Amino acid sequence: MRAHEAGALHGDFGQGPTWLRTPADVNELMAPLWPRTATKDAAGVLRVGGRDVASLAQEFGTPAYVLDEEDFRGRCRDFKTGFAGADVYYAGKAFLCRAIVRILVEEEMNLDVCSGGELATALAAGMDPARIALHGNNKSVRELNRAVEAGVGRIVVDSFDEIERLSAIARERGVRPRVMIRVTVGVEAHTHEFIATAHEDQKFGFSLAGGKAFEAARLILEQGTLELRGLHSHIGSQIFDTSGFEVSARRILTLQERIRTELGVDLPELDLGGGFGIAYTSQDTPSPAGDLAERMFKIVADECRGLGIAQPHLSVEPGRAIVGPSTFTLYEVGTVKPLDGLRTYVSVDGGMSDNIRTALYDASYSATLASRASQAEPILARVVGKHCEAGDVVVKDEFLPADVRPGDLIAVPGTGAYCRSMASNYNHVPRPPVVAVRDGQARVIVRRETEDDLLALDVG
Incomplete structure (x- = not known):
């Protein structure tokens, strides 16, 4: 439960509900925030995939991202079943590695990539290129060449420069790549400014209101070097209200009707993107x-x-909604620093280098004491990292037991999406491993970085 949502115990946060003050409340897990196999045993130790976090910490160290493989697979299946008759592309930018690609192959999912590195990972792990879509607002000639050479299923074009580049490659190779046009539909999704992607004043896509999207369609159809399959829209991330998708669909289908009427082509496909929200907090x-x-x-x-137009074949691109809840980050507490009348600062052995989203997006997270139960009263805590930065905050406000102490394990749920993908080596801190657990077995799918890894790139 978030402090600012339910009231806190100290300072300016107001008077919280009395039930928040019981030890049982901070020992419990709120199911929507956690992987589906996550539970706490009688001793208060967090378990996932048949493993307890104390043994995981001993075997793999902390901090570590812990991925519930059964949860990840289950969410893939949920989207495939729910969107039966449509194509589901896992958005690799949320989190991608070869093990994830292999799971996607086994679950018969498609994959959306947005860089040459993501494409290389997909191909190295055996993803059928026909099931890959390539995104990006500034794809290089090298990236486009590799995509065409590999035979990716579709390329989502984002600019007139890119249409020119891709057309030249197509002519040179004597092929006709399948493309979709990314359309900026002018919808302001209910999300953070930096992750809303469909309003006019941003870098992605062709403007609908300014006529650029229609002009892109006309150019592609006139040139004939590319096969135009349809239109694409992505309105943002962490969206809970489908009203934005309704407005987006109305606008983009109006463009599709205009293309049919004025250019004489029925486009067979429509992609409404992803951005489906997950639970980070009780709110x-x-x-x-x-x-x-x-x-x-x-x-x-x-x-x-x-x-009065034919219904196109639909596709969607969930990423966060699949991998986000499947993973939590496991930390060890290093120091505990109470500030009288305010809150207690609980410092862990990771921070903004493994989760930049709190600092970058003002994102909210939850946390739980994961290594034991406690009968101590809850206190208002802020979970912070070890980096030399005042903004190094992992969880802004959370109720933790008053006896939280060095050596305790803290788990932060909902960290599967973008945390490892956006991780850095700030302060020369090596990035944590990703550990997949299933049926009592644990395996490293991305190993922990070492100081040797850091120095290997330093040629000075």
Whole structure:
């Protein structure tokens, strides 16, 4: 439970509900925030995938990202079942490694990549290129060449410069790559400014209002070097309300109707992107994949009926909604510093180098004491990192037991998406490993960096 949502115990945060003051409350797990196999045993130790975190910390060290493989697979299946009849592309930018790609292959998922490195990872792990989509607002000639050579299923074009580059490659190679046009539909998603991607004043896509998207379609169709499959829209991230998708679908399908009327082409596909939200705190209420699918299918069907056009084949791109809840970060407490009348600062052995989202997006997270139960009263705590930076905050406000102490393990849920992907070596801190657990077995799928790794790149 977040302090600013339910009231806190000290200072300016106000008077909290009395039930928040019981030790039992801070020992419990709030299920929507955690992987599906996560529980606490009778001793208060967090368990996931048949393993307890104390043994994981002993075997793999801390900090570590712990991924519940069964949870990840289950969420893939939820989206495939919910969006039956559509194509589901896992958005690799949320988190990608070869082991994840192999799971996607086994679960018969498609994959969305947005860089040459992500494409290389996908190909190295055996993903069928026909099931890969390539995104990006500034794809290099090298990246486009590699995508065409590999035979990726579709390339989402983002600028006139890119259309020119890709057309030249197509002519040179004597091939006709499949493309979609990314359309900026002018929808302001209910999300942070830096992760809203469909309003006009940003770097992605072709403007709908300014006529650039229609011009891109006309150019591609006139040149004939690229196969235009459809239109693409992505309105942001961490979205809970499907009203944004409704407006986006209406606008992009109006463009599709104009392309049919004026250019004489029925585009067979439509991608409404991803951005589906997950629960980071008790205030977040994400929708199940099946509910999202039902509403989005209805939105597209209603709009097509109103415009009198054939319903295109739909695709979506969940990333965070699949990997986000499947993973938590496990830390060890190093110091505990009470500030009278304010809160207690609990410092852990990671921080902004393994989770920059709190500092970058003002993101909210939750936390739990993971290595034992406690009968101490809850206190208002701030979980912070070890970096030389005042903004090095992992969890802004959380209730933890008053006897939290050095050596305790703290777990922060919902860290599967973007935390490892955006991790850095700030202060020359090596990045943590990713440990996958399933049926009582644990394996490293991304190893911990070492100081030797850091020095290997330093050629000075």
